[in-house]
Amino acid sequence: xxxxxxxxxxxxxxxxxxxxxxxxxxxxxxxxxxxxxxxxxxxxxxxxxxxxxxxxxxxxxxxxxxxxxxxxxxxxxxxxxxxxxxxxxxxxxxxxxxxxxxxxxxxxxxxxxxxxxxxxxxxxxxxxxxxxxxxxxxxxxxxxxxxxxxxxxxxxxxxxxxxxxxxxxxxxxxxxxxxxxxxxxxxxxxxxxxxxxxxxxxxxxxxxxxxxxxxxxxxxxxxxxxxxxxxxxxxxxxxxxxxxxxxxxxxxxxxxxxxxxxxxxxxxxxxxxxxxxxxxxxxxxxxxxxxxxxxxxxxxxxxxxxxxxxxxxxxxxxxxxxxxxxxxxxxxxxxxxxxxxxxxxxxxxxxxxxxxxxxxxxxxxxxxxxxxxxxxxxxxxxxxxxxxxxxxxxxxxxxxxxxxxxxxxxxxxxxxxxxxxxxxxxxxxxxxxxxxxxxxxxxxxxx
Numbered sequence: 431x432x433x434x435x436x437x438x439x440x441x442x443x444x445x446x447x448x449x450x451x452x453x454x455x456x457x458x459x460x461x462x463x464x465x466x467x468x469x470x471x472x473x474x475x476x477x478x479x480x481x482x483x484x485x486x487x488x489x490x491x492x493x494x495x496x497x498x499x500x501x502x503x504x505x506x507x508x509x510x511x512x513x514x515x516x517x518x519x520x521x522x523x524x525x526x527x528x529x530x531x532x533x534x535x536x537x538x539x540x541x542x543x544x545x546x547x548x549x550x551x552x553x554x555x556x557x558x559x560x561x562x563x564x565x566x567x568x569x570x571x572x573x574x575x576x577x578x579x580x581x582x583x584x585x586x587x588x589x590x591x592x593x594x595x596x597x598x599x600x601x602x603x604x605x606x607x608x609x610x611x612x613x614x615x616x617x618x619x620x621x622x623x624x625x626x627x628x629x630x631x632x633x634x635x636x637x638x639x640x641x642x643x644x645x646x647x648x649x650x651x652x653x654x655x656x657x658x659x660x661x662x663x664x665x666x667x668x669x670x671x672x673x674x675x676x677x678x679x680x681x682x683x684x685x686x687x688x689x690x691x692x693x694x695x696x697x698x699x700x701x702x703x704x705x706x707x708x709x710x711x712x713x714x715x716x717x718x719x720x721x722x723x724x725x726x727x728x729x730x731x732x733x734x735x736x737x738x739x740x741x742x743x744x745x746x747x748x749x750x751x752x753x754x755x756x757x758x759x760x761x762x763x764x765x766x767x768x769x770x771x772x773x774x775x776x777x778x779x780x781x782x783x784x785x786x787x788x789x790x791x792x793x794x795x796x797x798x799x800x801x802x803x804x805x806x807x808x809x810x811x812x813x814x815x816x817x818x819x820x821x822x823x824x825x826x827x828x829x830x831x832x833x834x835x836x837x838x839x840x841x842x843x844x845x846x847x848x849x850x851x852x853x854x855x856x857x858x859x860x861x862x863x864x865x866x867x868x869x870x871x872x873x874x875x876x877x
Contacts, residue, residue, distance in 0.1 A: 610698035616649030625865035683795035
């Protein structure tokens, strides 16, 4: 009798042990299935809860990740990448790569030149790297890798909280149209903005109908804002500086510009940003040709022959995981006029990382050294072209145009000029050109 009872107890203990073991395996299996891919081809990173397991060692990049800081948790994307899709469906990166292949197949009329690596000796590397420990020093040639390096890093993605603010900004603008023209003004550019509005009223409004003009208040007085509302024939929107990191209130960092463009990209087929200094020709054909060029090429940014790494702080390149010396043979865009089509590729691969950079002080508005005049960068450009003297990177910083140049150059590389245009062929830039336009309109109303 006692032996039978002992046998039953033994069987019961075996059953309990089996149940506990099975439960542990089930829980462990479910934990493993929550792993999400968020890495690049070299060094796959898998994130589980708060831990990161890496299949390759990249200590220099790891140190960079650890020192990365953000101004507000509202703008930090969750550590798990958004770019992986379940059930074996193509990832977002795969879809964007397919689109990019199609776009690149349409590139014509450019010299077929392949960028040669330039970070090849100490003289060219110069002060590019921190403590002689370099990040990436050559461009990825594979189209998928180009996209992955820009889209995959969480610091270059739009968080849900940031997306909510962008949606709120979009809701401030009524309706949708074929073209949306965006601009902004603060008190120090109030009279320059009047000259722009005068130019639009004379050279754009009479010839183009299906467009919306939105002007952002970036620091106007109440009286100035009211005058724009009365005379502009546009929608006036106040930029919500209070919802963003405090450094963005420093207007001269231009962090607000990428944010505004990204907020409204879905509200028109073409979105155009113009500074207050932009003037359009009296013949509408130039404006029309520029829009048609944008439709064919997805986006068009004004081109400058300045050498970007001389006019961009090193920390911006490092934020993207690159060294400035990579970009030594590239020009730089001017961001006085930026034109984008409402396109998935443009939104995810260009505008998202540009806006994400804008809300990170380390990327868009570094403070490790004061921004000086870019006159020295012109001397450095001349010295580089004539093979004279040592190289120094980051002599000054161009904020929004520095970061946009980097993104487009990394994507398009030797075909970078495909998405740029020569200013003199389509528009005129007239800085400090002012006009008491509202006063003249007010006097006409009194007659």
